[in-house]
Amino acid sequence: MTVRVQAAPFAYGAECEAFAAAAQGAGAVVTFCGLVRDNDGTLHGMEIEHYPGMTERALAKIEAEARSRWALSDALIVHRHGPLAPGEMIMMVATASRHRADAFAAAEFLMDYLKSRAPFWKKERTEEGTAWVAARDEDEDALRRW
Amino acid sequence: MTVRVQAAPFAYGAECEAFAAAAQGAGAVVTFCGLVRDNDGTLHGMEIEHYPGMTERALAKIEAEARSRWALSDALIVHRHGPLAPGEMIMMVATASRHRADAFAAAEFLMDYLKSRAPFWKKERTEEGTAWVAARDEDEDALRRW
Amino acid sequence: MKLTVLYFAWLRERIGLPRETVETDAVTVADLIAELSAREERYALAFADLKAVRVALDQDLSDFDAALDGVREIAFFPPMTGG
């Protein structure tokens, strides 16, 4: 069970490989990775602000909640902050479980909570300047299914 | 959009990395990997039989169905056959989409159909001999949600 | 009509061969199963519980009522356990 908040890029492939290798006996591994969309070339870059201290705390709580709801043998959350270029990876989650239904549900739960309950704020930079990304109603609605 | 059926092992990390790198602009990538569970050390190994020709055909159909239902920018299915040791990776799927809900739903759909509609049969080898794995009712039931 | 008949998993083991060519006038899959089952006990045993048998016609999943007209390859196997 690992939570990492970092400015540095992470190696998605190496993370997936190491996570799956450590998950022997689990049967099912789900990994998710979120990338900076370039919005057809209009996005020049992104800056992610966060709340050091609370971020780690919030992610650890979300992860503990996932572990209490599903039989997970392992879980991983990696989230970056600072400047990011289009196409770069923002974050990833990984879950391992005996059965795929649990691994999928837990990964979706982690993502839904991460989106709306972890203190990160995205600011986009385009030709017209910079703008804070607005929270989407769908993301708040997504929490209600859990 | 790729479907591969092979006896050789695949490199999960490298596959995830390449898939995510090619998915720039997608925003969300989901990868799933199924491993041979060792069942607390009682499983000595597994043999996966398949129906060459029909397997590729069935997987391509399942993948095309997923693409028709969700806005996927890419999808990948890799499935092994032949002898496998405990802890080895059996198969993987990957999906890329603009939004995470589509990527997750499509990956789960691919898995559900792969389990019960692609011509693979697992035979387990334990101390007591070999036995064909029975299809699980839950796996058949899982198809009904789509 | 000449048909290539394939068997997989425990159906292959019970019948004792992975494939054979069958000369038949069977109209449906069910007719062919009856014909094979009448031929030898190992077929009758393999097809004893049809709830545990699936069929594909020319590599597409089908059912026991399906007509064999125009079919070249038929396969029998247990419920699939991939993934």
Added chain:
Amino acid sequence: MKLTVLYFAWLRERIGLPRETVETDAVTVADLIAELSAREERYALAFADLKAVRVALDQDLSDFDAALDGVREIAFFPPMTGG
């Protein structure tokens, strides 16, 4: 009571600083917001639409009715957009 007050994202930009120490007798989060808003227009502007503001007390999400008793760090920020 001495409180460390943190601001993030556009609240930080609108107020013009990331953190400050505030000496206050506010009983609830709402009281503190009223006090800050009365102080200067930049605060009043930042807190004009409270539907767009979230609050955390000692790094746990909370709400405007919550009491400040025993709290050392309070943070104001817009709805989160992680992931």
